[in-house]
Amino acid sequence: MAGTVRVPWSVIPDYHCFGCSPHNAGGLRLRFTPDPEGLRTDFRLGRAFESYPGVVHGGMIGVIADELMGNLIVLARQQPAFTVSQRTRFLTPLLIDRDYHCVASLAATAPGPIRASAEVRDADGAVCATSTASYQPFELAAVRHQLTLGDDEVALLATALANGVQP
Template sequence: MTVTLPWARRADHHCFGCAPGNPRGLALEFEEDGDRLRTEFTVDRHYESYPGVVHGGILALICDETMGNLVVLRLGVAALTTSMRTRYVGVVRIGTRYRCVAHAQFTEGLVRASAEVLDPDGALVGAATANYHVTRSLG
């Protein structure tokens, strides 16, 4: 079942990663998977790097969106990325369906998260880790 993000119904919601009304965005939708959050995605040629290959920055964005939204859904407040490290393990192809799964560790004053991007066979093609600063409101 698709998760509704706290700001999804706001008229000014134009997030490049997850707003369904942003014509240039990815319109990612998220589902809870136990204590994890996941999204499935297929990227078209608008986000291409080498011919037929998804630009690495787009893959990093998808990981960040999935991890950050997990933090928001668990804590009920906005989370800003303070640092992120991305590993590219395989080729992510245009027009192929992938899955990103995020997990977070919540400790006093710090949120650490990780994400994996898996191909249709479940093989790892990318991963990211990040730290998040939690803000007071969704503003």
């Protein structure tokens, strides 16, 4: 399998994304790899993410799918986008301490929000959950007042988005 993909946010030394930051001790610390369909993450969730005994909380599955779809958009289109809507469908419960992976893909380009989809699969490849979402792209300058980043960090992020992240 190909190596881990760096997200643009990684140019910010102390970014704290709940989904993908290695700096967030309470986060998921997801890592992404290329996939023929788009982007993939492998995961195993323990009891800290439990709902019913032995079952992963469904909200966590939505978070993982959203994280993967959103980062695929950023990597493929070199532009960040906010989630506008998301729908997740559960086919089977996901169990704690089991291996799963999520694969995201983008819909064909069309005017308006960007559409993406994701599937969560078990170790045997069976689909356990699906998610679809719409994302609204934005320019960093337009949302600068909402971000808790310094001017130097915004500049780093803008360069990473425009030129790709350097290894």
